[in-house]
Amino acid sequence: MREITSEEVTQAVENLCISSNCTLNEDVWKALREKLKNEESLVGKEVLEEILENDRMAEEEKLPLCQDTGFTTIFVEMGQEVRVTEGDFYEAINKGVGNGYRKGYLRKSVVKDPLRRKNTGDNTPAWVHIDIVPGNKLKISVMPKGAGSENMSTVKMLSPTEGVQGVKKFVLDWVKERGANACPPLVVGVGIGGTFEGVAKLAKKALLRPIGSKNPEPFYAEMEEELLKEINNLGLGPQGLGGSSTALAVHIETYPCHIASLPLAINLQCHAVRHATIIL
Amino acid sequence: MNNLFRIETPLDEETISKLKIGDKVLLNGIVYTARDQAHKRLVDELEKAGKENRQPNLPFPLEGQVIYYVGPAPSRPGMVIGPAGPTTSGRMDTYTPILLEKGLKGTIGKGRRGKDTIEAMKKYKAVYFVAVGGAAVLISKRIKRIETVAYEDLGPEAIYRLEVEDFPLIVANDVYGNDLFDEGMKKYRKVT
Structure with a gap:
């Protein structure tokens, strides 16, 4: 022992x-810079520049x-x-x-x-x-x-026959409706399966994954990629003011579930993707 | 679209009538902070005064003023204010129309406004500015003075009087009833 x-x-x-609270991991920096390079909207570009400048100042002065x-x-x-x-x-x-x-x-x-x-x-x-x-x-x-993005999160118990299309439609509609208030560009944490309380934890844990990582199962990795593309096609953009940078990543985590259930959870994460880990 | 204006508070109708959604604004002068609990107290007092047929006893005059939805982080010694970015405006939608009716001319926050608030902005000639959510450190550098005005018991949710210099904002709802959230999404949406 x-x-x-x-x-x-x-x-x-x-x-x-x-x-x-005071630093961003390298994967987040990289994803935000990438978005700035490719953003189509002028307002969107300015918002991203302001975010990057803020994050640089925070790190430099060790402020949240x-x-x-x-x-x-x-x-x-x-x-x-x-x-x-x-x-x-x-x-x-x-x-x-x-x-x-x-x-x-x-x-x-x-x-x-x-x-x-x-x-x-x-x-x-x-x-x-x-x-x-x-x-x-x-x-x-x-x-x-933060509460801004946490308040824009949800759990939905779907019917099993709604399947892949049902999950994708619910996620897309949700981000379209609530995403603007959650400080985009977002990381979209999606939990599928398990139980009512378990699926929320899956969605939150999905946010710990580095941006750019994929679900180990090709079936879900592909779904992550499709959802990311479709979310960025919604047009919400940085802060919801219009543009192509709505999400930095979609992370899906899954668990076995009951024959009669298809639990789904969405935990939105704002662009200040903050987490830090230590192994003792 | 996308003009740059440097304007000063208090705001008058002529100035804000020039502003259109998507315009960038550098705001100077005084803004008052208020969020959920402070809004509730302000509106409770307005309603109470209305019922009792007397002048409301408000901690600051609303006429021509701007409210910033913010709850700053604690300031370190030597700093004017801690990081101070906007909070989600939608939570204040229940209270905003009555404040606009009483003369408030501008609000600053992040995220969408409700239908009733947008209608009230058109009716009473007021604008909604978006400050970039999460740009808390950058914004804090544009705040030159802070003074507590009321509700000190609410801590970061108290009403503060801030003196701002070139506070960077984007017009998201103008006096004409336009909404940058709707228009922006329409413009950049790709149908696949």
């Missing part, structure tokens, strides 16, 4: 909260790219030979979030109660997903998710 102290977890989460530093979503892959010592694991994570948001001057956007709405003051609690995996490593990914 490998031991990792809760303090190591706290420190890692603190660092990840700050780095994920966006004022909405999100609800902190954390994906953990815990090796089954790992034991966290000297304290509660969830407490360790939330302490890291609190420290990171305070020290990084990140906005505290979490209210303690959904209806009585008093701010918790330190952006806790995080929403933590834990998967147990073979091995003796602890992998932590922090994804600060």
Whole structure:
């Protein structure tokens, strides 16, 4: 059994909260620059230039790219030979979030109660997903998710016979209707299959994949490519003001499902695609 | 389409009548911040004053003014304001028409406006500007002064008075009822 102290977890989460909010991964930079090169609309080009300039300034000054530093979503892959010592694991994570948001001057956007709405003051609690995996490593990914794009996400229980066409039509109609409010160019996370609650997690996890990566199954990789093309043909463009750069990527994740079900989830991600990972 | 205007607040009808969707604007002067909870309080007071047949007690005069939908991140020592990009405007659509009726001339945010808001902008002669969502650091550099006006208990959602210099904006809805979101999509849509 490998031991990792809760303090190591706290420190890692603190660092990840700050780095994920203040820097973009290279795949995102590359995708945004590519869009600027190919955008047809003049307004769209200006919007993309402004986004790239903003992101450059943020990295240079170590400031959060966006004022909405999100609800902190954390994906953990815990090796089954790992034991966290000297304290509660969830407490360790939330302490890291609190420290990171305070020290990084990140906005505290979490209210303690959904209806009585008093701010918790330190952006806790995080929403933590834990998967147990073979091995003796602890992998932590922090994804600060802004509300603008999160509010434009959905779960739909389709009929099994609606099939590929039904899924594609629902995704396209949804992006056409709601995409403009989610700060395009977007990453479109799509979950297909599993259960009602499971499909939403698939869609969110799809957002962790690097832009340019493909679903390992050719059937779904092709569907990702077709959907991306069709979404960019919608004409929404950067910020929804018209143009050809509506999405940077479509990522599909799937899971087996019930004979009578076809769950579908869409989690939209704004152009500030923020996530950071560490392996302890 | 696509003219560049440098304009100052407060806004008058003559100035905003020149603006068309797709135009770029560099805004100067004072803008007030407000989002969900602040809007609710403003409109509650307007309605209450109406019922009680008295002048409303608002934290700032609406006539000719511009509201920016923003909840800034905390500022670091030495900075005027933290990153301060726009939030989604659609959430304010329930409250915007009544503010426009009372003289508000401009709103700044990101994303689409509802049908009723677009109608009210045409009726009361007002414009909706889009600031680039996620351009929070770039925008914060154009804010030269910040002062708390009201509802301090709301934290980042309080009403602040901002002095802006060349705040970069795009006209998304003009006084003629046009909508850049609709027109832009129509123009760049490819049917396959």
